[in-house]
Structure formats: C-alpha cells, structure tokens
Amino acid sequence: MWRQLLLYRRNRLQTMDGFQKLLTVILIVISIFMLLPIVYIFNHAFKPYHELFVYPPTFIVKEPSLQNFNELLSVTARSTVPMIRYIFNSVFVSVASVVLVTIVSALCAYPLAKHKFPGATFVFSSILLTLMFAPEVVQIPRYLVVSQLGIMNTYFAHLLPMMAMPVGVFLLKQFMDQIPDALLEAARIDGANEFTVFLRVVIPVCMPAVATVAILAFQNSWANIETSSLFMLDDEMKSFAFFLSTLTNNLGNNVAMQGAAAVASLIMFIPNLIVFVILQSKVITTMAHSGIK
Amino acid sequence: MSNKIANHLQNIWKFRLSYLFITPFMLCFLAFIVVPVIAAVVLSFTYFNAIERPRFIGWQNFQYLISQDLLFLKYALPNTFKFALIVGPGGYIAAFLLAWLISQLPGKLQKWFSLAMYTPSLTIGIAMSIVWLPMLTGDRIGYLNSILLRLGIIDVPQLWVTDPDYLMNAMIVVTLWSSMGVGFLAMLAGILNINKDYYEAARIDGMKSRLQEIWYITIPSMKPQMLFGAVMAIVATFKTGAIGVELSGMNPTPAYSGHLIINHIEDFGFIRFEMGYAAAISVFLLIIMYASNRLSWGLFGTKGDE
Numbered sequence: 001m002w003r004q005l006l007l008y009r010r011n012r013l014q015t016m017d018g019f020q021k022l023l024t025v026i027l028i029v030i031s032i033f034m035l036l037p038i039v040y041i042f043n044h045a046f047k048p049y050h051e052l053f054v055y056p057p058t059f060i061v062k063e064p065s066l067q068n069f070n071e072l073l074s075v076t077a078r079s080t081v082p083m084i085r086y087i088f089n090s091v092f093v094s095v096a097s098v099v100l101v102t103i104v105s106a107l108c109a110y111p112l113a114k115h116k117f118p119g120a121t122f123v124f125s126s127i128l129l130t131l132m133f134a135p136e137v138v139q140i141p142r143y144l145v146v147s148q149l150g151i152m153n154t155y156f157a158h159l160l161p162m163m164a165m166p167v168g169v170f171l172l173k174q175f176m177d178q179i180p181d182a183l184l185e186a187a188r189i190d191g192a193n194e195f196t197v198f199l200r201v202v203i204p205v206c207m208p209a210v211a212t213v214a215i216l217a218f219q220n221s222w223a224n225i226e227t228s229s230l231f232m233l234d235d236e237m238k239s240f241a242f243f244l245s246t247l248t249n250n251l252g253n254n255v256a257m258q259g260a261a262a263v264a265s266l267i268m269f270i271p272n273l274i275v276f277v278i279l280q281s282k283v284i285t286t287m288a289h290s291g292i293k
Numbered sequence: 294m295s296n297k298i299a300n301h302l303q304n305i306w307k308f309r310l311s312y313l314f315i316t317p318f319m320l321c322f323l324a325f326i327v328v329p330v331i332a333a334v335v336l337s338f339t340y341f342n343a344i345e346r347p348r349f350i351g352w353q354n355f356q357y358l359i360s361q362d363l364l365f366l367k368y369a370l371p372n373t374f375k376f377a378l379i380v381g382p383g384g385y386i387a388a389f390l391l392a393w394l395i396s397q398l399p400g401k402l403q404k405w406f407s408l409a410m411y412t413p414s415l416t417i418g419i420a421m422s423i424v425w426l427p428m429l430t431g432d433r434i435g436y437l438n439s440i441l442l443r444l445g446i447i448d449v450p451q452l453w454v455t456d457p458d459y460l461m462n463a464m465i466v467v468t469l470w471s472s473m474g475v476g477f478l479a480m481l482a483g484i485l486n487i488n489k490d491y492y493e494a495a496r497i498d499g500m501k502s503r504l505q506e507i508w509y510i511t512i513p514s515m516k517p518q519m520l521f522g523a524v525m526a527i528v529a530t531f532k533t534g535a536i537g538v539e540l541s542g543m544n545p546t547p548a549y550s551g552h553l554i555i556n557h558i559e560d561f562g563f564i565r566f567e568m569g570y571a572a573a574i575s576v577f578l579l580i581i582m583y584a585s586n587r588l589s590w591g592l593f594g595t596k597g598d599e
Contacts, residue, residue, distance in 0.1 A: 019397070020397060023397055023398060024398060024402065026394070027391075027394060027395065027398070027402075030409075031405075031410070033470075034409050034410055034412065034413050034470065035409050035412060037416065037425070037470075038412055038416065040424055041416070041424060053434065104317045105318060107314045107317060107318065108315040108318035111310075112315070115308060115310075115311040117305075118301070118305055118308065120311075123319070130322075130327075130330075131528070132524055132528060132582055132583060133326070133330070133528070134528050134529075134531055134532030135532075136534065136555060137333075137531075137532075137558070137575040137582075138329035138330055138333050138579075139558070139559075140336070140562045140568050140572055140575070141328070141329035141332035141333045142325060142329040144329075144332060145325065145328055145329055160321055160324070161325045163317075163318070163325075164321040164322045164324070164325040164326050166326070167475070169318060194314075198314075216475070219415065269415070269416055272416070273415060276408075276411065276412075277408065280407075280411075283478055284481065284482045284485070285482070286482075287475075287478045287481070287482035288482035288483065288485070290479040290483075290517075290518060290521050291479070291483065291515070291516070291517020291518040291519075291520065291521055292517055292520040292521045
C-alpha cells in the first residue's frame with residue numbers, strides 16, 4: 001500500500017504546484033527548528049572546552065576535538081563502576097526487552113485478533129483502558145510489587161515491568177485484524193498447528209507492526225532511568241541512561257564534566273536515531289491500522 | 294444449569310491454546326499494571342509510611358487533598374491544567390496540521406519531513422538537559438539571552454528557567470517541541486491511507502477549497518486514528534512531570550511555578566514517604582486522565598457501525 005502510494009506520488013513529483021512549493025518551504029523552516037537541537041548535540045560533543053563556554057555561544061563547532069571523549073573515559077575510569085558495565089547493562093536490557101516485548105505482545109495479540117475465545121473482548125477492552133494510563137502514576141504500588149516479588153536489584157526488575165506494554169499489543173492486534181482468515185485456514189488445512197500458523201504465517205505478514213513495536217520497546221528501555229533509580233540498589237546494576245543523568249544533574253551551574261556529558265548524550269541519542277531511520281517506513285504502514293474504533 | 298456451566302467450561306477448554314498464548318503478557322500486565330492500579334486505590338484509603346503496616350483511614354486522604362493541601366490546590370492542580378490545556382490540544386492540533394501539510398507533498402519528501410518531525414521525541418529525556426539548558430540559561434551565556442541581547446530586545450539577561458514567571462512557558466515550549474510522537478505518525482498514516490477517489494468525487498460534486506476537503510473528508514475518514522492520537526497525546530501530557538525539575542534544576546521548582554501533579558506524587562511518595570497520600574494523588578490523576586480520555590472518545594469515537 002505504502003509502496004504503491006510512493007510510486008503514485010513520485011509520478012506527480014514533476015507536477016508540483018505553487019501550493020506544494022510554498023508548503024515545502026514552510027516545512028523546511030519547521031524541520032530546521034525541530035532538528036536544530038539534534039545538530040547541536042552532534043556539534044556539542046566535539047567542542048573543546050574553550051568553545052563550550054565561549055561568549056557569545058557558538059552553535060557549530062569550529063575546532064572539533066576528541067577531548068570530550070577522553071574526559072568521559074577518565075571520568076568513568078575514576079568511578080568505581082567501569083562505564084563498560086553501564087553500557088553492557090543498557091545494551092543487554094534494551095535488546096532483551098525488544099525481543100521479549102515483541103514476542104510477548106505478538107503472542108497475546110494473535111488470539112485477540114483471530115480467536116474469538118471467551119473473555120477476549122474483556123481482555124482487549126482492559127488493554128484499551130490501560131492505554132489511557134501513564135504507568136508513572138502507579139509508580140509507588142509498582143515499587144511495592146517489585147519488592148514483594150523479590151526481584152529488586154536483578155535484571156528481571158529491569159525487564160518485567162517493561163514487558164507490560166499495552167500499546168504494543170494494541171498495535172499488533174489492530175494490524176493482525178487485517179490478515180484474511182482464509183490465509184490462516186489454508187495453513188491449517190495444510191496441517192499446520194496454531195503455533196506454526198502464528199510463527200510461519202502471522203508473524204511474517206505482521207513484520208511492519210513487529211518492527212514498530214520493537215522501536216517503541218527500544219525507545220522505552222534505552223532511555224529508561226526509572227527502573228534503575230527505583231529498583232536497583234547496586235551501582236553496577238544501573239543503566240547507562242541513569243549514569244548519564246547523574247553526570248548532567250545540575251548542569252546549568254556546573255562547569256565540570258560538561259564535555260563528558262555532551263559526549264554521553266550523543267552516545268545515548270545515536271542508537272535511537274539509527275533504529276528509527278532503518279525501520280521508519282514500517283512504522284507508517286503499521287500506524288495506518290492504529291485507529292481505535 | 295449445571296449443563297450450562299459444563300458447556301461453558303468445555304468452550305473455555307476448547308480455546309486452551311488461546312489462553313496459553315496470552316498468558317505471558319497477561320502475567321506481566323496483571324503484575325505491573327492491574328495490581329498496581331488496584332493497590333493504588335486500596336492504599337489511597339490508608340496512612341502508609343512504607344515502614345509500618347498501612348492503617349485504614351477512609352476518605353481522609355482525599356478530603357485533605359481537595360480541601361487543605363495548599364500546595365496541591367494552589368500550584369499542582371492549576372499548573373497541571375494550564376500545562377495540559379495548552380500542550381494537549383496544542384500539540385494535538387499541531388500534529389494534525391503537520392501531518393496534513395506533509396501529506397500534501399510528494400512521497401520522497403514526506404519521508405524526510407516525517408523523520409524530522411519525529412526526531413525530537415526520540416531525544417526526549419536524554420538530551421533535554423544538554424540542549425535546552427544551555428539554550429535557556431539565565432546568564433548572558435545562554436543562547437536565547439545572548440541572541441536577544443544582541444538584537445536589543447532585552448537589556449538584562451532573563452532567568453528563563455529559574456524565574457517563576459517564565460518556567461511554565463519554557464516547559465510548554467520544550468514539551469510542544471517534542472510532542473510529535475506516536476500519535477503524529479498515526480495521523481500521518483491515517484491521512485495517507487484515505488482513498489484518493491473520495492477527493493476526486495468531492496471535486497466533481499463541486500468542492501472547492503482544501504479547507505472543505507479537510508473538514509468533510511479528511512477528518513471524518515480518519516476518526517479512528519484521530520482518537521488514537523488523542524489518547525496518546527493525553528497520556529504523554531499528563532506524564533511529563535519531570536520536565537520542570539529538569540529545566541530548573543531544582544525540586545521543588547522555584548516558587549512551585551512548574552509543580553505538576555506528577556511532581557506532587559513524587560514529593561510525597563519518594564521524599565516524604567507518605568505513600569498512602571501519594572497513592573491518593575495518583576488515583577486522582579488517574580481519574581482526571583480517564584475523564585479527559587472519555588471526552589476525546591466522545592469527540593472522535595465512531596458510533597455504532599459507522
């Protein structure tokens with residue numbers, strides 16, 4: 001659908017009318033405003049100290065240097081926990097949560113979309129209902145649940161709360177609704193059991209939605225500092241995002257470590273950008289089915 | 294009667310595989326969403342300091358909250374409403390307009406513009422302090438101050454994030470900047486998915502302006518996506534609580550000017566350890582969120598088989 005649309009649109013490229021030209025200009029101006037901070041993040045990371053605090057401030061770096069990267073390394077060399085440990089925690093937790101969230105959400109979405117089992121509507125409407133809540137408002141009881149489960153200070157406490165992502169199930173279910181039942185029937189007649197149908201037919205067809213859920217899960221866990229600050233007691237269990245937030249605390253009136261913080265935020269930002277750029281067109285395809293009816 | 298129950302059980306047994314499929318999610322869902330919500334409701338009727346056992350005190354927390362908690366009534370509640378009323382609908386309308394503008398362009402450009410609009414929400418939380426703090430710093434070194442000083446618009450550097458008069462506005466600008474998230478993508482996809490024949494047909498029927506197209510075709514055809522966008526916008530608006538603290542570098546914010554309900558919950562929950570009272574505030578926030586979602590349901594929900 002998306003591809004067809006793209007082709008259709010591309011044919012019209014030559015016939016851009018005045019309105020479209022005006023629009024392009026307006027949107028370029030807005031985009032620049034939206035993108036300026038990102039350009040700034042990149043430049044900031046390479047600014048030597050005399051440029052970081054120059055007056056009037058500069059936006060674009062003049063003499064790029066790797067000084068800040070060195071500073072970050074030395075800051076982390078001095079800390080009791082090596083930075084590689086924080087990065088490991090973040091990467092491990094993010095990758096594991098992307099994998100687990102997509103699997104768990106897809107498993108749940110499939111019967112909701114294709115089996116009319118007793119209670120399906122109830123389950124789906126309760127998921128729809130929790131879509132409206134921000135998990136942040138139940139932080140405190142959540143903390144109690146985690147401590148009662150005895151998973152404080154373990155990777156489970158990083159992962160399990162992330163896995164309850166109603167928006168993931170919702171997007172996948174809406175997408176799976178579009179799969180024709182005949183396709184599933186055909187596979188069943190050929191002797192596939194439900195699990196094979198799910199794995200060989202449903203998942204391949206749903207790849208755009210799976211990719212979207214993966215992006216959302218990645219975004220959720222990569223920048224997450226909550227599980228670290230609430231559920232982790234030891235420093236070596238905390239995430240890189242948390243470590244960064246300790247660097248940038250009270251940055252406004254602090255000269256020390258500005259450079260290291262600049263680099264750290266660049267490192268935090270890049271994976272997010274890459275993942276999104278790669279999977280972007282899949283996201284739009286999924287979102288077409290995202291409506292709540 | 295027993296026959297009926299047996300029938301029902303048989304039916305459930307028939308679908309045992311479906312239940313197996315949903316089990317992993319439902320376990321996490323129950324443990325980290327349903328149970329906490331129920332626990333919050335229960336705790337909200339107790340006095341609980343996280344050390345002693347919770348003590349049942351009935352409606353006292355709520356009574357105190359809506360009649361005596363001055364910080365809440367004077368700052369947290371009006372601030373949250375002001376913030377939500379500007380950022381919520383503002384960001385939502387902006388998302389629709391941007392999505393529509395982008396949809397009017399050729400395909401290749403669409404892709405790049407939608408990427409540009411979405412990037413800020415990729416950085417939210419991470420780069421906030423790196424980007425916006427230097428921009429809004431109160432001395433002449435701050436970007437905004439230095440630009441305005443050079444243009445001669447202001448004579449003295451303004452304390453954008455530590456002056457109570459400006460903090461809220463700074464919060465609103467920063468949040469709006471990062472508000473083109475999932476909801477925006479959903480709307481864009483919704484617009485792109487509308488059958489082009491509708492517009493063709495409307496043009497033949499004598500529809501003239503693009504405004505008419507938007508009002509009579511675009512919006513009605515993408516109601517489901519509009520609803521999804523609205524739900525996402527409301528959730529995002531009410532959960533951005535940390536931003537005032539991040540911008541001003543203080544908790545509580547200067548003169549409570551950026552104090553939102555979420556901050557109030559954190560204040561009581563994690564600083565004063567009055568968990569019962571904090572739970573009562575979160576229940577209150579849940580109710581507000583639910584009510585505003587019902588409102589958007591009323592506006593954009595599809596009725597019947599429409």
